[in-house]
Amino acid sequence: MENSTDLGMLIQFVYVASGALFIYGLKMLGSAATARRGNMLSAIAMLVAILAALMDQGIVEYQWILLGFVVGAIIGGAAARMVQMTSMPEMVALFNGFGGMASLLVGWAALSGATSTFTLITIALSILIGGLTFTGSLVAYGKLSETIGSGAVMFKGQQVVNSLIVLGILGSAVMFCQHPDTMQWLYLIVGLSLLFGVMAVIPIGGADMPVVISLLNSYSGLAACAAGFAVNNNILIVAGSLVGASGIVLTQIMCKAMNRSLSNVLFSGFGSVSAATGEVEGEIKPISVEDAYYVLEAASNVAFVPGYGMAVAQAQHVVKELCELLEENGAEVSFGIHPVAGRMPGHMNVLLAEADVPYDQLLEMDDINPRMENVDVAIVIGANDVVNPAAREEESSPIYGMPIINVDSARTVFVLKRSMASGFAGIENPLFYKDNTRMLFGDAKESIGGLIREFE
Amino acid sequence: MDIVFLTFILMLAIFLGFELINKVPATLHTPLMSGANAISGITVVGAISLAGTGEQDLANWLGAAAVALATINVVGGYMVTDRMLAMFKKKEGSH
Numbered sequence A: 001m002e003n004s005t006d007l008g009m010l011i012q013f014v015y016v017a018s019g020a021l022f023i024y025g026l027k028m029l030g031s032a033a034t035a036r037r038g039n040m041l042s043a044i045a046m047l048v049a050i051l052a053a054l055m056d057q058g059i060v061e062y063q064w065i066l067l068g069f070v071v072g073a074i075i076g077g078a079a080a081r082m083v084q085m086t087s088m089p090e091m092v093a094l095f096n097g098f099g100g101m102a103s104l105l106v107g108w109a110a111l112s113g114a115t116s117t118f119t120l121i122t123i124a125l126s127i128l129i130g131g132l133t134f135t136g137s138l139v140a141y142g143k144l145s146e147t148i149g150s151g152a153v154m155f156k157g158q159q160v161v162n163s164l165i166v167l168g169i170l171g172s173a174v175m176f177c178q179h180p181d182t183m184q185w186l187y188l189i190v191g192l193s194l195l196f197g198v199m200a201v202i203p204i205g206g207a208d209m210p211v212v213i214s215l216l217n218s219y220s221g222l223a224a225c226a227a228g229f230a231v232n233n234n235i236l237i238v239a240g241s242l243v244g245a246s247g248i249v250l251t252q253i254m255c256k257a258m259n260r261s262l263s264n265v266l267f268s269g270f271g272s273v274s275a276a277t278g279e280v281e282g283e284i285k286p287i288s289v290e291d292a293y294y295v296l297e298a299a300s301n302v303a304f305v306p307g308y309g310m311a312v313a314q315a316q317h318v319v320k321e322l323c324e325l326l327e328e329n330g331a332e333v334s335f336g337i338h339p340v341a342g343r344m345p346g347h348m349n350v351l352l353a354e355a356d357v358p359y360d361q362l363l364e365m366d367d368i369n370p371r372m373e374n375v376d377v378a379i380v381i382g383a384n385d386v387v388n389p390a391a392r393e394e395e396s397s398p399i400y401g402m403p404i405i406n407v408d409s410a411r412t413v414f415v416l417k418r419s420m421a422s423g424f425a426g427i428e429n430p431l432f433y434k435d436n437t438r439m440l441f442g443d444a445k446e447s448i449g450g451l452i453r454e455f456e
Numbered sequence B: 001m002d003i004v005f006l007t008f009i010l011m012l013a014i015f016l017g018f019e020l021i022n023k024v025p026a027t028l029h030t031p032l033m034s035g036a037n038a039i040s041g042i043t044v045v046g047a048i049s050l051a052g053t054g055e056q057d058l059a060n061w062l063g064a065a066a067v068a069l070a071t072i073n074v075v076g077g078y079m080v081t082d083r084m085l086a087m088f089k090k091k092e093g094s095h
Helices: A002-028 A035-054 A063-082 A085-113 A117-144 A158-178 A183-201 A206-230 A234-257 A262-267 A289-298 A308-312 A316-328 A347-354 A365-374 A444-455 B003-022 B026-040 B043-051 B058-087
Strands: A301-306 A332-337 A362-364 A377-381 A412-417 A437-441
Touching (some): A002 A035, A002 B003, A002 B026, A035 B026, A063 A085, A063 B043, A063 B058, A085 A117, A085 A206, A085 B043, A117 A158, A117 A183, A117 A206, A158 A183, A206 A234, A206 B003, A234 A262, A234 B003, A234 B026, A289 A412, A289 A437, A301 A316, A301 A365, A308 A316, A308 A347, A316 A347, A316 A444, A332 A347, A332 A365, A347 A362, A347 B026, A347 B058, A362 A365, A412 A444, B026 B058, B043 B058
Parallel strands (some): A301 A377, A332 A362, A377 A412, A412 A437
């Protein structure tokens, strides 16, 4: 007996060490120079925690644990190796969902040993958060990978239905805590939580995905945290809440970058709002690849502003090539990255890093805007709403007040665009009609390829 | 274990999380998120003891499934984060 408590103490102390490693690893993730080692440290922390958990005396057979490890490692490893950088948002969404489901199952399984009401409440919580993270993430995955429509799905009485689901969850949670032996209340919580995850994400449009994915990231941590309470485990609580806090911070940053409140993103269904019909003055001025080349050849300061369209066209590698040619030509080249460009926080940075663009060449919005007046040519690739001057000038615009990259202050703006269709938010962009704007129509990858051929 | 004690840990960890993440530059937001995602696979630790009870009951099966799902998260999350971070390079001194 004494032996087992000693071992129990040892396991707890190993968890403390693991927690310290997680915290230090996250701290190192905060700087590009140390981030890779930080991630490694965090992985070691995880390994240490898993080894400690395996020492538990309550474990009498290992084959199911081993099977779980093998299956999980094969799937996870294969996915991590094969995923394209363009598809990172989908994969993170899917992984979030798995984490949520795992927490749901742990909460459920903990029921057999549950005695106190407090434990029952935390079991209900881990099922609720885990379940809504799971289905919410699956819907987000569907929207991001465009296996289902990426638009906002709204219907009449949606708020009423959602309120009823929430009430249903609360009601069955109360009944569950009073009658933990009758399984139907548990099943009801599971079912309603899964349904709630779907209902919570369908009204959110594709353009708001960076917010949703950050929030689901946070939930997956909170679900682990709740499961930690259910099985009385410190390390789950510590690591889970670190992830929870991280997701919430990112959510706030994304909301701020769109000048919208979280509740506005979650409940308003932005994509379905009818676009303002403000008249735009001026005319569209297309430019040929050849003429664009002459302008670029004379430019001494060029700024690229990429958006999700660059990811879709897989144009990051040709962009890097053009960037090198411009530098050889004596021009100073920088990249302006809007916080919500792409479908997840920092998406553009990863794509450009993949194409070997050094990260000190990537400037955040607040750093590039003051320099924009000195830029000879700003090249907008597949970005729309994040460079839309209506956000600054037109109070009637739905995106009014959103901070943007002021490409219109540059001497010349090239907009690479497939056609005149409006952006994700469905809003007219006055930038295209400005005197200093030239439209380079066509596939971004081909247009840039054309420019590269002109240089050579 | 004491409820108050666990809640106290929760409170401290959340504040610590806010402090740590607020300092992360935008460039690293995607790796941060997938790295955090891997950490949320910590549920595996809770699932392990449930999957090894040796009793062929529902809790055991649920635990085993949770081990598999959380391991996807852990292995996939850390590997893809490492793959991304390996691509981040600083500009070389001279051209």
